[in-house]
Amino acid sequence: MQATKPQQRTAARRSNPPGPGCIDLEPHTYNADELERGRWLFAQECTFFKGVVALKALPPADRPEIAFAGRSNVGKSSLVNALTGRNTLARTSNTPGRTRELNFFELTQGLYLVDLPGYGYARVERTLAENWVRLLKSYLAGRPTLQRILILVDSRHGLKDSDIEMMEMLDVAAVTYQIVLTKADKLKAGQLAKVLESTQKKIARRPAAHPQIMVTSSEKKTGIEELRAELAALADWTLIPYKAKQDNSTD
Ligand SMILES: Nc1nc2c(ncn2[C@@H]2O[C@H](COP(=O)(O)OP(=O)(O)OP(=O)(O)O)[C@@H](O)[C@H]2O)c(=O)[nH]1
Ligand SMILES: [Mg+2]
Numbered sequence: 013m014q015a016t017k018p019q020q021r022t023a024a025r026r027s028n029p030p031g032p033g034c035i036d037l038e039p040h041t042y043n044a045d046e047l048e049r050g051r052w053l054f055a056q057e058c059t060f061f062k063g064v065v066a067l068k069a070l071p072p073a074d075r076p077e078i079a080f081a082g083r084s085n086v087g088k089s090s091l092v093n094a095l096t097g098r099n100t101l102a103r104t105s106n107t108p109g110r111t112r113e114l115n116f117f118e119l120t121q122g123l124y125l126v127d128l129p130g131y132g133y134a135r136v137e138r139t140l141a142e143n144w145v146r147l148l149k150s151y152l153a154g155r156p157t158l159q160r161i162l163i164l165v166d167s168r169h170g171l172k173d174s175d176i177e178m179m180e181m182l183d184v185a186a187v188t189y190q191i192v193l194t195k196a197d198k199l200k201a202g203q204l205a206k207v208l209e210s211t212q213k214k215i216a217r218r219p220a221a222h223p224q225i226m227v228t229s230s231e232k233k234t235g236i237e238e239l240r241a242e243l244a245a246l247a248d249w250t251l252i253p254y255k256a257k258q259d260n261s262t263d
Contacts, residue, residue, distance in 0.1 A: 042241040045256065050240030052254060053247060056120045058096040063113035067150055071116060073157040076248050077124040081152065082164030083174055084108035084130025087194040087230055091164065092117065092127050094230035095240055102127045112144075114151060122252040123243075132174030152178075153185035159246040160188050160222070167193040167227070170207050171214055183220045190222035191215060192239065197229040 042050070064070055080088040089102035089111055101117065103110055108130060115127040129144045152161055163178060165171055171191075182189050191211060196204055208225060215221040226242065228235035 042238055046241040046245065047237060048256075049254070050237065050242070050244040053119065053123070053244045053252070054095050054097065054240045056252075058098065058101060058117055058119045058125070060101065061116040061118040061124065063115050065113050065147070067147065070114075070151070070155070071124070073155060075122060075124060075157060075251060076159045076246055077126055077155065077157050078159055078243055078246060079126040079128055079152065079161045080164060081128050081148070081161050081178065081189075082130060082192075082194075083132040083166070083172060085110075086130065086164040086166045088130065088164050089127050090230040091162075091192070091194065091228060091239075092125055094228075094233060094236050095125070095243070114147070119247075120252050122249065123247040131178065132172060149181060152187060153181060158187060160190055160243075162192045162226075163189050164192045164194050165211065167196050167199050167204055167207050171211055176214075179215070179218055179221065183218055186220055188220050188222055190224065190226065190242075192226045192228055194228055194230065196227050196234050197232045 062069075062071055080092060082088050085106075085108040087104075089104040092102040093099055093104065096117070096119070102115060111127055111129045113129065117125040117127065119125055128148060131141075131145055131148060152158065161182060163175060165175060179189060193204070193207065193211070199207070204227065208227065211225055215223075215225075224242075226235055226239050228239060230236070
């Protein structure tokens with residue numbers, strides 16, 4: 013399992029002020045190179061690669077993956093679209109239960125984004141929901157190239173029991189997960205700060221939780237730049253034809 017070491021990565025940023033899209037107990041921001049890599053990477057071609065309904069159909073584990081998990085309707089597919097700047101890449105819907113497969117999107121050759129079916133939604137047929145949860149758990153706990161799982165949480169509702177259950181499973185499997193609060197446009201700043209603080213408290217002692225919580229709105233594009241920078245650090249840059257911008261200043 014390739015769990016990253018979030019504490020080490022965060023420590024390097026501790027002296028910086030907070031950026032607009034992320035609020036952290038240990039404030040930090042992203043430097044120009046991190047932001048530029050994020051912008052560049054997510055501006056590259058991103059295509060639907062495969063929809064998977066059984067573990068045996070997973071693509072070869074040959075590059076890093078980032079999975080988008082969370083309860084039904086929290087905005088997983090919308091976030092994949094906002095990050096990649098495409099409105100219709102991943103299918104979104106008002107009706108919970110829209111995404112029914114593990115949808116693999118290929119972002120250049122260096123990264124898979126995996127849009128997952130939601131969990132914890134009572135109206136989805138029970139046997140179907142049980143199958144999804146079984147598939148999700150086996151995939152999330154056993155995929156060697158899974159660099160990080162984003163657990164999306166609707167900022168109006170905060171963490172629910174099904175999120176806690178997912179985190180407990182990932183703590184045991186030692187797979188790093190990071191909380192992303194979604195639909196931030198639906199709350200006032202004060203309400204958002206409260207949800208953030210209570211969520212921080214709830215993840216503080218969890219061994220596999222990334223300490224930094226991202227705050228996003230796919231609708232207003234809040235926090236998207238920062239999340240791109242955060243995720244770009246997980247790509248395999250040896251597989252990506254990237255040339256850093258030259259600094260031509262002559263000071
Ligand atoms: N206001 C607002 N609405 C959003 C945002 N993100 C998603 N939504 C809406 O929330 C609904 C669900 O979005 P999806 O992206 O389909 O959610 P999902 O988590 O992929 O849902 P499932 O695939 O069913 O699990 C849609 O009506 C979206 O338009 C956001 O940032 N702000
Ligand atoms: Mg979806």
